[in-house]
Amino acid sequence: MTSYPVRTYEDVREALLARREIALLDVREEDPHAQCHPLFAANLSLSKIELDAYTRLPRRDVPIVLFDAGEGLAEEAADKLASLGYTRIALLAGGLDGWIRAGGEVFRDVNVPSKAFGEFVEAKRHTPSLSAEAVDTLLKDGGDVVVLDARRFDEYQTMNIPGSVSVPGGELVLRARALAPNPKTRVIVNCAGRTRSIIGAQSLVNAGLPNPVAALLNGTIGWTLAGQTLEHDSQRQFDLQAGLDDASLAASRSASRALADRAGVNRIALAEAARWAADSSRTTYRFDVRTPAEYERAHAPGFQSAPGGQLVQETDMFAPVHGARVVLFDDDGVRANMTASWLAQMNIEVVVVDGASASDLTESGTWRSAKPEPVSTPIVSASELAKLLADPASGTLVIDVTSSANHVKAHIPGAYWIARSRLVNAIDDLRALPDAKRYVVTCATSALAPFAAPDIAALTGKPVHVLEGGTSAWIRAGLPTESGSERLASPRIDRYRRPYEGTDNAREAMNAYLEWEYGLVAQLERDGTHGFFVI
Numbered sequence: 001m002t003s004y005p006v007r008t009y010e011d012v013r014e015a016l017l018a019r020r021e022i023a024l025l026d027v028r029e030e031d032p033h034a035q036c037h038p039l040f041a042a043n044l045s046l047s048k049i050e051l052d053a054y055t056r057l058p059r060r061d062v063p064i065v066l067f068d069a070g071e072g073l074a075e076e077a078a079d080k081l082a083s084l085g086y087t088r089i090a091l092l093a094g095g096l097d098g099w100i101r102a103g104g105e106v107f108r109d110v111n112v113p114s115k116a117f118g119e120f121v122e123a124k125r126h127t128p129s130l131s132a133e134a135v136d137t138l139l140k141d142g143g144d145v146v147v148l149d150a151r152r153f154d155e156y157q158t159m160n161i162p163g164s165v166s167v168p169g170g171e172l173v174l175r176a177r178a179l180a181p182n183p184k185t186r187v188i189v190n191c192a193g194r195t196r197s198i199i200g201a202q203s204l205v206n207a208g209l210p211n212p213v214a215a216l217l218n219g220t221i222g223w224t225l226a227g228q229t230l231e232h233d234s235q236r237q238f239d240l241q242a243g244l245d246d247a248s249l250a251a252s253r254s255a256s257r258a259l260a261d262r263a264g265v266n267r268i269a270l271a272e273a274a275r276w277a278a279d280s281s282r283t284t285y286r287f288d289v290r291t292p293a294e295y296e297r298a299h300a301p302g303f304q305s306a307p308g309g310q311l312v313q314e315t316d317m318f319a320p321v322h323g324a325r326v327v328l329f330d331d332d333g334v335r336a337n338m339t340a341s342w343l344a345q346m347n348i349e350v351v352v353v354d355g356a357s358a359s360d361l362t363e364s365g366t367w368r369s370a371k372p373e374p375v376s377t378p379i380v381s382a383s384e385l386a387k388l389l390a391d392p393a394s395g396t397l398v399i400d401v402t403s404s405a406n407h408v409k410a411h412i413p414g415a416y417w418i419a420r421s422r423l424v425n426a427i428d429d430l431r432a433l434p435d436a437k438r439y440v441v442t443c444a445t446s447a448l449a450p451f452a453a454p455d456i457a458a459l460t461g462k463p464v465h466v467l468e469g470g471t472s473a474w475i476r477a478g479l480p481t482e483s484g485s486e487r488l489a490s491p492r493i494d495r496y497r498r499p500y501e502g503t504d505n506a507r508e509a510m511n512a513y514l515e516w517e518y519g520l521v522a523q524l525e526r527d528g529t530h531g532f533f534v535i
Contacts, residue, residue, distance in 0.1 A: 004078050005090040007065050009102035012092065015063070016040055016529040019347070021283055021323040023057055023064045024092070027077040029421055032069065034496035036106045038099055039113060039527050041067070042320030046077045047401075047420035047494065050451045053084055054370040055304065056320050059283040060085045067092035067099070073421060084372055105527035108516060110496055111314050116520040117346050117532055118195035123521050124534040127202045129217040132226040135188055139163060145186040146179055147216070148172060150200035150309055153237055158501070159220055159230040161190055166237035169200045169309020170289055173207045173256060174334040175238050177248035183210035190216035190223075192500035194517050196313055203338055206535075207255040221500050221510045240291060249332070256337035260352060262535045263344035265337070267354040270300060273327045277302055283324035287311060289335045298361035300353075303329055305367050308339035315346065326350040331358070347531030374450035377441075377457075379468045382477040385440055389414065395437025401452045402443040402471065404492040410481040412442065412467075412474055419490040420448065423455040430459055433489055438463040446470035 015022045025044045026033045033043040044052060057064070064086060066074040078089045092098060100106060109115065121127065130138075138145045139162065147164035149156045156166040167175055172189065180187050187209065189200035194215075201215035216222065220230060268276070276284040287306035288299050295305040306318050308328075319326055326348055330336040336352045343350040380388070388396040389412075398415035400407050407417040416433050423430075439456055441449040441464060449466045457464040467474065475481060485492075499505050499513035524530050 002079060002082065004075070006093045007090045008093045009099050009104050012065055013104070013529060016322060017531075019323045019349075019531070021062055021321055023062055023321045025064060025066050025077075025320065026068070026096075027066055027073045027421075028068050028071065029419060029493040029495075030110065031493040031496045034110050035108060036069075036096065037112075038104055039107055039116070039524075039529060040316070040322050042316045043110070044077075044320065045421060045494070046073045046080070048448065049077060049080045050084070050372055050374070051369075051447060053081060053086075054372070055367075056317075057081075057086065057283075058277075058285070059280065059321075061087045061280070062283050062321055063088045063090070065090050065092050067095045069096045105523060107520075107523060109513075110498070111316060112520075113346065113530070114313050114315050115195045115517060116524050116530070118198045119517055119520040120524060120530075120532050121202055121345075121534055122194075122198045125202055125205075127198050127205070127215055128213060129197075129201070129215040130188060131217045132223040132228055135161070135216055136223075136226070136228050138186065143186065144182065144184060145188060147188045147190060148176065148179065148200070150189055150191050150196040152307075152310065155192065155501070156237070157233055157235075159232055160234050161216065161220065161223060162229065162231050164190065164231075164234075164236070166234075168291075168307055169196050169203070169312065170307050170335050170339055171238060171291070171309070172200050173203050173209075173252050173338050174244070174249075174332060176204055176209055176211075177252060178242065178244060179238065180209075180211050184212075186212045186214070188214055188216050191219045192498075193219045193221050193513065196309060199312055199342065200309070203342075206259055206341070207252060207338065218514055219500070221514060224505075225507060225510060240293060249334070253333040253337075256334045256341070259341040259535065260337040260344070263341045265340040265344050266351045268327060268351045270329075270353050270356045270360050273351075273353060274302060276325060276327065283321045284327060285319045285321075285324055286327045286329070287318065288329045289339045290330050292366075294331075295367075296365055298358070298364050300329060300356065300360050301363050308335045311339055312342045312346075315343070315348070319348070324349070327353060329353045329356065331356070331361075341535070345533055345535060347533070371447075375454045377450055377453040378463075378465045380440060380465045381468050382474045382479055385412075385467055385474070386477075386479055388438075388440070395435070396440060397434060397436035397438070398440050398442060398467075399433075399452075399456060400442050400471070401448055404488065404494050406444050406471075407488075408483060408485050410471070410475070410483055411487075412471060413480060413482045414487070415442065416487045416489045419494050420452045420455070422490045423452065423459060430456070430489070436462065438465065440465045440467055442467040442474070443470050445472050
């Protein structure tokens with residue numbers, strides 16, 4: 001195995017403070033990452049490096065520092081990144097334990113920089129809020145009030161405040177004047193917990209919305225803890241096709257631009273943004289902050305879809321290189337400026353595209369990220385696999401490397417799930433499976449399986465094939481599936497269960513989550529690397 005340089009806690013901290021480019025990457029699965037990590041450590045699981053690296057680390061010679069908690073994953077991740085062409089790879093001295101021993105602050109949960117920033121904003125700006133009980137009373141009494149849910153629409157559909165409307169955070173300033181045209185109408189912004197409620201409400205305050213504005217204190221968690229009923233499967237959302245009043249749009253555009261200017265946001269032409277992206281000395285992320293539907297209809301080449309509210313909420317996932325440049329695009333003069341105003345306050349170098357026209361939007365469809373070519377592995381079709389499984393003498397065993405949630409929901413009968421990262425040091429996971437003469441590897445769409453197949457072949461010495469088109473192709477062929485968690489060969493560590501998602505969370509977990517959020521400002525001060533400010 002290749003020997004890699006080591007960077008110390010002190011070295012990494014100094015780079016963070018100086019805003020020099022650095023990608024501090026936790027290569028464990030999401031659940032262990034969520035239990036403990038440095039503030040600006042982004043999660044790039046070893047399992048998905050080939051799928052995500054070229055999008056999340058667009059510059060091949062960006063300084064990268066990898067760590068784990070002693071599992072040996074960092075060295076394996078370094079080898080994979082080196083094989084993908086990355087040249088400045090180092091390991092964190094002592095891994096996570098070394099960071100802690102050196103006095104480094106560690107944090108729980110996911111998207112911590114964004115959540116901590118939300119708490120920082122509330123502490124500095126005293127964002128107005130109303131309790132769940134107060135909002136419930138307003139709604140039951142027929143008060144002049146609208147509740148705007150700032151989460152993604154799929155999150156909103158899981159559970160929502162009765163009567164609320166889905167307006168993802170990046171849309172709030174653009175849409176609020178049309179949704180509450182009477183300036184006396186009270187506007188309540190909510191999310192599941194706190195961050196998007198705070199940032200959404202403060203966005204409307206900052207943009208000068210004439211209405212009284214408040215965040216729903218503690219979001220749907222607070223609503224649930226108050227013993228109040230949530231709705232489920234709601235379909236109410238803002239109308240993307242509805243025209244915006246010229247005067248309201250002009251007011252929102254002027255306010256958003258002024259906020260961006262106050263935060264120190266600069267402007268760039270689309271052609272200059274392309275030159276930035278080609279600059280091999282700096283990392284540049286280009287994001288289209290409009291809705292996914294608008295992006296899919298038409299977008300500028302090289303821009304990734306990142307709806308503004310989610311970009312502020314998940315900055316570490318979209319832009320894990322600390323010290324990178326971020327370029328934002330919209331076609332209305334509101335959403336990019338508002339998003340940029342927040343990113344700038346998060347100490348991120350951000351610019352907004354000015355002067356683009358519809359003729360510049362020459363691409364359509366979803367974001368297509370660059371990926372390396374996997375090692376060639378024989379494939380089998382769904383029908384061929386069905387015949388193999390019907391013949392016990394074939395000795396065929398299916399290994400599923402999709403997300404555990406996908407596997408539990410529906411998988412090929414008899415398939416076993418393994419977290420791909422466990423294949424590095426956990427051959428016992430494979431030995432625990434039934435004996436097999438051959439393995440067929442699948443995932444949801446056959447994106448990940450071709451990269452996992454060589455690992456399984458090397459570990460077992462048995463023939464390995466990849467299911468063409470993955471489990472989706474099996475389902476499209478009308479073949480049967482089963483569900484359940486009976487065949488999990490690895491612990492379900494690939495995803496951290498958020499205490500604010502779903503409808504079956506324990507009260508203790510929700511209360512503990514809120515207490516954690518309240519403590520983030522103090523943690524920021526102890527850590528000392530954030531550079532956040534407010535305008």
